[in-house]
Amino acid sequence: MNKIVIATKNAGKVREFAALFAKRGIDVKSLLDFPDVPDVEETGSTFAENARLKAEAISHRFGCPVIADDSGLVVDALGGRPGVYSARYAGEDKNDARNIAKLLHELEGVPMEQRTARFHCALAVAIPGRPTAVVEAACEGYIAEAPRGEGGFGYDPVFYLPEKGKTMAELTPEEKNEISHRAKALAKLDEQWDDIMGGEGRME
Ligand SMILES: O=c1nc[nH]c2c1ncn2[C@H]1C[C@H](O)[C@@H](COP(=O)(O)OP(=O)(O)OP(=O)(O)O)O1
Numbered sequence: 001m002n003k004i005v006i007a008t009k010n011a012g013k014v015r016e017f018a019a020l021f022a023k024r025g026i027d028v029k030s031l032l033d034f035p036d037v038p039d040v041e042e043t044g045s046t047f048a049e050n051a052r053l054k055a056e057a058i059s060h061r062f063g064c065p066v067i068a069d070d071s072g073l074v075v076d077a078l079g080g081r082p083g084v085y086s087a088r089y090a091g092e093d094k095n096d097a098r099n100i101a102k103l104l105h106e107l108e109g110v111p112m113e114q115r116t117a118r119f120h121c122a123l124a125v126a127i128p129g130r131p132t133a134v135v136e137a138a139c140e141g142y143i144a145e146a147p148r149g150e151g152g153f154g155y156d157p158v159f160y161l162p163e164k165g166k167t168m169a170e171l172t173p174e175e176k177n178e179i180s181h182r183a184k185a186l187a188k189l190d191e192q193w194d195d196i197m198g199g200e201g202r203m204e
């Protein structure tokens, strides 16, 4: 297999998946290539449920294997919010800058040692006629007091990695793809790939 559909319209995710799959010799198509496909409603209460909903809906529509990513930011001092609502935290228009502003506002006065958080990623693989597989992984860090860096997308400018002394947005794309929740989840998929695909093809 040398092509996979990722059920997302998020350009940041598409860039990261394209780089991660390029190493495996696989071309990535996304819903940015099919703008007429309507958004799948994320009605689940967990990342895994939403990833499954997106993968199965698009696989059913296209009749081919599809991977979906549902991800977000889990902040301990906010009881796990914004969680599955990360994209829509500050409103349905999914505006990264407004989401970050709301997050920093809610954490005003919270000292650094209590600003622990993680990015969480659930990846679902839906293949016609086979059970859907879901893997999950997380990347631990802290919510910074102000945005820093231009790279990545979403909440990256306020996600501080103590071991790097940088926010996720200050990493190069290659550095982010070594440590991110998305890369770790994809590595788990790699391990299970032959079982999941059941003869459909190998990832590498
Ligand atoms: O590496 C990341 N770096 C920064 N922020 C991130 C990351 N990974 C997820 N996030 C944030 C962005 C968005 O606020 C939410 C994902 O929401 P999520 O529903 O999975 O994606 P989405 O609606 O943007 O696109 P789609 O559903 O079409 O895949 O978490």
Ligand SMILES: [Mg+2]
Residues within 6 Å of the ligand: 042, 087
């Ligand atoms: Mg979404």
